[in-house]
Amino acid sequence: MRLRDLVVHAGLVATSLLTLFPALWVVSMAFRPSQSFDTSLLPIPEVISLDNFRDLFSRPHFFRQLGNSLLVAGLTTAIGVMFSCTAAYAFSRFRFPGRRAGLLALLVTQMFPGTLMLIPLYALIESLGLLNRSAGLVLVYSTTAIPFCVWNLKGYFDTLPRELEESAMMDGAGPFVVFWRIVLPLSRPAIAVTALFSFLTAWNEFILAATFLSEEQAYTLPVTVQSFVGAFSTEWGHFAAGALVVSLPVMAVFFALQRHLVGGLTAGGVKG
Amino acid sequence: MKNVAALGPCLAVIFATAFGAMVVDRYASHRALENGQAFALHLAAYLAQEGDVAIAQEGDVAIAQLRAHPAVQSAALVKVVAADARYPFLRRLEVVAHTDPSRVGTRLLASSEDDKRVADLVHIGGVTALSDRRFQAGVGSAVVTSMPITRVGLPVFGLAIGALAALLFWLDLVRKQPTSRVRPLIGALLCVGTLFTLLGWRIVAIDRLEGAARSTADPIAATFLLAVVVLLPLVGTGVLGSMRGVGPSPHRRAYAYVAPALVGLSLLVVLPFLFGVALAFTSEVDGQTTFVGLDHFIHILSSTGRRLTEPLSFYFTAAVTIAWTGINVALHLAIGLALALVLSDPLLRFRGLYRVILIVPWAVPSYITALVWKGMFNQQYGLINHLLLKFGLEPVAWFSGFFTAFVANVTTNTWLGFPFMMVTALGALQSIPKDLYEAARIDGASAWQQFRHVTLPLLRPALIPAVLLGTVWTFNMFNVIYLVSGGAPNHATDILVTEAYRWAFEQDRYGYAAAYSVLIFLLLLVWGLFAQRLTRADES
Structure with missing residues (x-):
């Protein structure tokens, strides 16, 4: 033994x-x-x-890029959660024609790789003049964020006991009041976790950002970090410092929340 | 009384949108000013290439061209007729061509300190720009163009009204007892919103000309696209609103709840997707888009110009992708499951510590993982070759052979992927009741038999979705392939998604790449249907 x-x-x-x-x-x-x-x-x-960090922070656009990252991830999260709360509730509580198809369609959109949507989205964003703008990136990220949020929240709503809602109905509350006053406050933690994960996804995304952004002021941090790794020479010190700055907060949040992730993922599935 | 009380918030919303529109308008005018200058500079630089003589002789032609552009209100060609060597900052300018013929021949004095003042002297309103190069060259000419100041508040205002109407309609649907009284109001709001949007869309398109000037994208197409994007939700809500009830009445509420996500997804996913499919049947040469039917598909599927087993042939790449997915998922599953079995022993010491350490790769963003491993596999300074040297082995040029490059990719992806399987399996293991093992031991089952007949069957429901998910993830694992091997050597280790990406963004063949993407889509669709059948069979 x-x-x-x-x-x-x-x-x-x-x-x-x-x-x-x-x-x-x-x-x-x-x-x-x-x-x-x-x-x-x-x-x-x-x-x-601390030279590498000093270099990093004194780069011309570093704080602007940090701001871009925060803005893009924040807006994506807001859009994802706002557009998906009611839909997740409907998918969880109501039985209606098209429910199964709708859920399947959401799953399918999550399964397909971002690169497939990349070309049409690129053309669309380009003709709207949104290349190198945070708004364009937010639009693109939302294509992933909305299905992810719907699935994750639906999984949580499924676990809420219906009795609460039924008793509220008995007391004369309308369905929307039930949703607004009872279901939403109860699911605050789930919404927070969902929001944080869609924030992290957008925060960590690299390839779409690298494709859509070509001007340095418009970069998000992943693009900045990647730009240190060149084809012929690499500034490994700067790269490592940047990688730490970008990923340490993310890792902290991840460790705090990872227990919540597994359930949501296997219930729905998310694209990488 | 109640209705009067409801007026307050409504008015507040309308005033708020109006105020918002005004603020946006301010901002847009400011942006338009910048855009206008950029655009005018672009045109000026273009005309400057033609040289002094050409411009002087064909000034009227150039002006006519400029004038024909929807963004230009007025334009002028200015020529330096005299520059004093003693006072280089002073130059005498003459307007040689102008959209307003009465201004031709006007003489001006310009100083190099403030070239913008030239424009003021020419008295052209709005935005101006001129090509500085011409002045620096001594004797030369300048193009002064002007842009109309665009106002973008109109469509925003229209959108705000439309959104308000949609919100009202939505709230009405969600309510227990829907009232049809608000419907006329909604209809009126929609009309006004559409009108404003129609008025404004063209102006927005002009505001976006900065992008157009750079990318040579067709401004009319841009306008059209924008119109579709803006009008679609308006028309959609309008059609919905005109119907008394959507669908059979018990389901109406359900649809109302789903509507926001549906609108968002149809704009962001369905529309681009359809556009992408349409793109697959076209080819773009020198900005000319032509319909080519199934040519791209035939070209890809018959792997024209290459043997089937050569890199860059679709079948070779598909085979690499499938091998890549299979090997990775198998490794993830084996390592993850083994670790989970070991860690699930409650008597194991430092269990929590091991768990936290082993989950680290999942927390690191995948592009950082990929770049670090790329460095570790580097032939000259990479850590792995240093280790090989220490053990007296030959260093390996990892990315010059197919097999070694593939191994490097797989190693990276295994490092990054096993924690997910481990965590999933750990969670599932904890939910297996302990008395089942006791019963098995009493019946004399060996450790292997317990694993085979108790653990595995009970893990199945949790592992199948995880494996399906892992399969899709690995199939689409763009970052590792693109950043570690980069397809080296000669595209051999590329998988389908990286290959599609290269066609689009390295070869600029969007149509071909779109066709490639459609094929990947079909492959994944087949896999998705199969996976769905698999999970359903498992449930029943």
Whole structure:
């Protein structure tokens, strides 16, 4: 039994190290005053410096890009939640012709890759003159955000007991009052979690942003971070610092909320 | 009395929209000013290429061309007739052509400090711009164009009214006892909103000319598209509003609740999707769009010009994609399940710590993961080759062979993908009642038998959706392929979605890429139908 424990722990430690190392290397490179790739076996910088972060923050458009990221992710979330609350409720509570087809259609739109919609959306955004504008990106992200929010919220509404609504109805409340006064306040945590996840999705999105934005003032942070990795030379120090700045808050939120994600995902499915 | 009380909020909403429209208008005028200058500079630079003589001789022709443009109100060609070498900042200008013929021949004095003042001297209202290059060249000419100040508040106002009507209609539908009294009001509001929008759409299109000037997109097409986008919700709500009840009455409320999402999705998903499908039947050469029927599809499916087993042939890429998806999902499932089984032991020490560490890859944004691994696989400075050297092995040029590049991609994606399966399996394992194992042990089942006959069947309902989801994710895993191997060597490791992307944004063949995308769509649709059957069979 002892030996078995040892083997299990050895395996787990090895896997954990493999899992952590790439992440630790990023941390190490961010604090090293150099732009080359860290090739030491132990990801511990010899000299700790904040040069990379200072460079990053003093880039000409950094704070504007941060603002872009916040704006795009925030607006996408707002649109996703606003457009999906009532629909999720209807899909959860009412039985009506087209319900199954509607749910399936939502699932289908989630399954198809963003790159497929990319070409028509690009043409559309271009002819509206919204390339290099946050508004264009918000439009594109909303195509994912709305179905995701509908599915996630529907999953939560399904778990709410109907008795509450029924007793409110008995007391003479109309259906909309029930929805507005009872269902929505009760689902505040679920709405918050859904909103946060659609915020994170938009915050982390890279390829659509890289395609639609070509001017540096319009970049969102993922595009900025990626721009450090060039075809011939890479500023690894800046890249690592940028990666940390972009992903640390996201990771914190993720760890706080990941329990809520699994249920919602497997109930509906989200596109990557 | 009640109706009078309702007037208050209504008036407030209308005033608020009007105020909003005014603010937007202010902003739009300001934007239009910037756009106008950019546009005028663009035209000026274009005309400047033709040279002094040509402009001087064909000034009237150039002016006529400028005048014909919907965005230009007036334009002038200015020529420097005298520049004093002692006072280089002072130049005497002469208007050689003007949309207003009475101004031709006017002499002006300009200073280089403030070229914009030239425009003021020419007395052209609105926005002006001129090509500075001409002045710097000494003797030359300048193009001064002017743009009308566009007002964008009208369509916004129209939209606001339309939205208000839609909201009223929606609230009416959602209410328990719908009243038909508000319907005429809704209809009137819709009419006014449509009128304003119609008036305004053209102006908006002109405001967007900045984009048009740069991309050579057709402004008329832009106008049309914009009109569709703006008018569709208005017309849609109008049609809905004119019907007394949508659908059989018990379901009307359900449809009303679904309506916002439906409107949003039809604008953002259905419309672009249909546009994309239409694009698949066209080809664009030098800005000329022609209908080519099924040509793209035939070209792709017959893999014209390539053997079937060559990279860049559709079948080769599809095979790579399927292998990529299968191998990844199998690895995710195996690693995730194994870890979940080990971690589900409640007596295991540091269980929580392991769980937190092992979930890290899921939390890291995938483009960052991909870029880090790309660095680790780098031939010269990559960590993996350094390790190989340490162990006395030859360093590998990971991205110059198909197999090694594929391995690099799979490694990256495995690192990033197994936590999802692990977490799902862990959750499902916790919901298996412990007495089932006890009963199995009493019946003398071995550990393997317990796994095979208790754990696996009970994990199935949770794992099947996770696997289906993982399959779609991996099939569409653009970031890893695009950023790690980048399709190297020679597109061999590209999967279908990256290939479609390349056709569109590296080759600029939108029609071809759209056809490619439609084929991917069909493949996924078949898979989706199959998956749905699979889950349904599992449920029953």
